[in-house]
Amino acid sequence: MDLRGKTALITGSTGKIGRFLAETLAQEGVQCLCQYHRQDRLAHKLVQGIRRRGGRAFAFQSDFQDAEQIRRLFQDAQKHGPIDILIHSAGLFEKTPLKTCTEQQIEDLIRLNLTVPLFLTRLFVKSHFSSGRKRPFAKVLFFADIGALRPWRDYSAYCAAKAGLTAAARSLAKELAPGITVNAVAPGIVEGTIRNRKEAAERRKKIPTGRFVPMGDLMEAVLFLLKTDSITGEVLTVDGGAVL
Ligand SMILES: NC(=O)c1ccc[n+]([C@@H]2O[C@H](COP(=O)([O-])OP(=O)(O)OC[C@H]3O[C@@H](n4cnc5c(N)ncnc54)[C@H](OP(=O)(O)O)[C@@H]3O)[C@@H](O)[C@H]2O)c1
Incomplete structure (x- = not known):
């Protein structure tokens, strides 16, 4: 499916991955509605x-810790035309070791990584199916993590939220067919994420390809999922074999 002329709402557009998502989709001719939280300057530079x-x-x-701001984002974004693609990258x-973490930390992690994408998808679905206009193309893409598939010690809230997100993608793929496809990418460690050189070298040794994900x-994996209408309910691991 040609993405040219489509409109995408991209959450977390100021993140390490989010800014590349916006630039990549813009190059494909997509209008990018870029959500961010704190990094005003970076968001405006990106745009x-x-x-x-x-x-x-x-x-x-x-x-996104405030539900009202989620609704407001969606309303404001829609003023730029119907949204065809929702990418939740925020x-x-x-870490949440249970001996020391707070209840609030657990709630925040579950909220941003699982509850918010469901809230946003709900708004997206309602607007998609209520517009009355026949729209042949709509896509939801979640950012999961290989921690959803092979959880790490001390990250139970994060891993549980991402595992929940992969289950949600598969369930929603059934619920929202045939109008909307729902997929997830599960990245391993992406280039530029680990800044400590010694730690980076140690981590690379454990990845079969010997490198972090370029x-x-x-971005190729994201475009593949967005362009291929026959794929739905897929969780695409992009990790250099780290999860094996
Ligand atoms: N980087 C990796 O190696 C990696 C690996 C596996 C999975 N992932 C997943 O891929 C996605 C993108 O990762 P990333 O590395 O780009 O993340 P990141 O650099 O930490 O960026 C997080 C993004 O979320 C936004 N955000 C944070 N708190 C928010 C809040 N309360 N309300 C609204 N927005 C909020 C941030 O906005 P501001 O910057 O404006 O504050 C930022 O745009 C995440 O879901 C992550 O779990 C990443």
Whole structure:
């Protein structure tokens, strides 16, 4: 499916992955509605950069810990036309060893990584099916993690939320067919994520390909899922074999 002329709402667009998502989709001719939380300057730089290259992009600030701001984001984003693609890349990654973590930390992790994508998908679905217009194409893409498939010690809230997200993608793929496809990518460690050189070298040794996931490879996987209408309910691991 040609993405040209479509509109995508991308959450977490100021993240390490999110900014590449926006730039990649803009290059494909997609209008990018870029959500961010704290990084105003980065969000506006991203949007200006896309516009300078002839693309269409807008930035929207919101804090997903507040449900009202989720609704407001969706309303504001929709003013730029019906949304065809929803990508939830915003996320929170934190240890929660149960002996020391707080209840609030657990709630925040579950909320941002699982509850918010479901809330946003609900708004997306309602607007898609209520528009009355026959729209042949709509896509939801979640960002899971290989921690959903092979959980790590001390990250129970994060891993549980991401595992829940993969289950949600598969359930929603059934519920929302045939109008909307729902998929997830489960990245391993993406290039640029681990800054400590010694730690990075140790981690690389444990990955069969011997390297972190290049951003270009992750973007290829995203485009593949967005462009291929016959794939739904898929959780695509992009991890250099780390989960094996
Ligand atoms: N990087 C990796 O190696 C990796 C590996 C596996 C899975 N993933 C998953 O891929 C996704 C993207 O990862 P990333 O590395 O790009 O993450 P990141 O760099 O930590 O970025 C997180 C994004 O979420 C936004 N955000 C954080 N708290 C928020 C809140 N309360 N309300 C609204 N937005 C909020 C941030 O906005 P501001 O920056 O504006 O504050 C930022 O845009 C995440 O879901 C992550 O779990 C990443």
